[in-house]
Amino acid sequence: MIVISYIEWSDDTIxxxxxxxxxxxxxxxxxxxxxxxxxxxHVFISEIMLQQTQVNTVIDYYLKFIEAFPTVFDLAQAPEDELMAVWQGLGYYSRxxxxxxxxxQIVLDYEGHWxxxxxxLEQLKGIGPYTSCAIASIAFGEVEPAIDGNAFRVFARLLKIEDDIAKPKTKTLFYNIVKKIIDPDRPGDFNQAIMDLGSSYMKAKNPIIEQSPVYEFDASGQEGTYLDYPVKTKKKPPQKIPYYAFVIKTPTGYLLEKRPQTGILANFTMFPLIKKSDVEKEAIVDYFKANYSVELAHIEVDDSQKVTHTFTHxxxxxNFVKADLVRFNNANFIEVNEKELYQLNLSALQKKMNNILA
DNA sequence: AATACGTGGAC
DNA sequence: TGTCCAAGTAT
Known part of the structure; x- marks a missing residue:
């Protein structure tokens, strides 16, 4: 049996x-x-935006968001298109x-009182173990360690914790370790200090360990093995999937598809996208008629331009397919003119395609 | 437990 | 270009 151990600090060291x-x-x-x-x-909005997203990216979105929806009541009442107008481009849209x-929930179940x-807090939609502890500690002073990527990296390096942080179980180990270390008088500041440390002196790439303000507590730093921490098994690379995007001209503009309410890029209005493996070049007209009740003419497959868009998985x-619309009978498709194509709430992928065609 | 879910930046 | 990263959550 392999015993995984790590440095344990005395009360004095803590x-x-x-x-x-x-x-x-x-x-x-x-x-x-x-x-x-x-x-x-404010803490809530920032923490949700910061999930898997860099601080520099979030700043402008946060300022715009607070301006558009200054209170939890404004957010609760916001029309979906206004909400998405502010969020578009940030990614992970279910957030x-x-x-x-x-x-x-806050307005209706708690009468506006958090x-x-x-x-x-963890009972609220979109708030998990990290975010609940972050909000509770920062906004309300509850003594709860917020275990995010920074906390994993910082404490793995300081204490030489060898456990694989890609495994869900490991989060509990870190929680229990940091629970003993977190400052009971300033839990919110402690959590945020760990994040600032983890994004500066103890960042993932090119850290500046020797200059770190907590170098004297840094076991892996002092022995020069800090790049071995945290231990994390590699994810498999994203699966490559060839697609056709259909640029369907109508008399006044283009025919776009409203995507399903679930799955990737849910609800976005985009050029219709079909996996190449789902249709033969020669059968595209039949495919649209049979599956979408959309009749196309003048199909032209354009292999000269390629758009590559990488998601997490x-x-x-x-490749683009250009076509002319004959008629359609499908509520999930809409006609937009040139101007509307650029004014809609759009995913980054659709914007990328717009730019290539412009 | 393992996978789905976006995007942009750094090297 | 490929790869990994960045304040995770839901299922």
Whole structure:
């Protein structure tokens, strides 16, 4: 049996670590728009946006979002197209829908008053173990460690934790370890300090370990093995899938498809996309008529241009097919003119295709 | 437990 | 270009 072990700190070391970390944080914390106060709505919006998304990307979206929806009541009442207008381009679009569902829960179930514990917050849509602890600690001072990618990396390096962070079980181990280390007097600042540390001196690539304010506590740093941490099994590369995107001309513009309510790029209006493996070149007209009640003419497969769009788990390799619309009878398809094609709420992929055709 | 779910930046 | 990363959650 393999025994996986890690460095354990004495109570004294833990106290010194807290003091060192928070002293550094007080003098060097990043000036971010969501750090101007600890309003739970502000913390909530920023934490949802920051899921799997870099700080630099989030800043502009956050400012626009708070301007458009200043309170949880505004968000709860927002029309979906206005919500998506602000979110478009940020990715992971179910976050936006779940966020509004959570806002409705706050308004309807809690009369606008946020619950103050991680346990209650985790019951809200889109709020999981990390986000619930982040909001509870930052907005309400609950002593809960927020275990995100930064916390995994920072504590794996400091304590030489060998467990694979890709495994769900490992999150519990880190939670229990950090629960003993987190500062009970300043839990929100402690969590945010770990994140600032993890995105600067202890970032994943090109860290500056020797200059780190907590170098004296850094076991892997001192022995020069910090790049071995955290231990994480590799994900399999995205599956390559060839697609056709259909640029269907109508007398006044283009024919677009409203995508299904579930799955990738749900609800977005886009050029119809069909896997090449689902249709032979010669059978495209029949395919559209049989599956969509859309009649096409003047099919022209264009192999000269290719758009590649990589998602987390799929890479779409897209060629265009140009065609003219004869008629259609399908509520999931809509005609848009040239102007509307650029004004709709669009995914990054559709914008990429628009730019290539422009 | 394993997979679906976006995007843009860094090297 | 390929690969990995960035404040995860839902199923």
């Amino acid at each position: 106290k010194q670590f807290r003091r060192t970390l928070l002293t550094w944080y007080d003098e060097n914390k990043r000036d971010l728009p969501w750090r101007k106060d600890t309003d739970p709505y 936006a829908r779940n966020m509004q569902a959570a806002a409705k 619950p103050k514990t991680a346990k209650e 799929q890479q779409w390799q897209i």
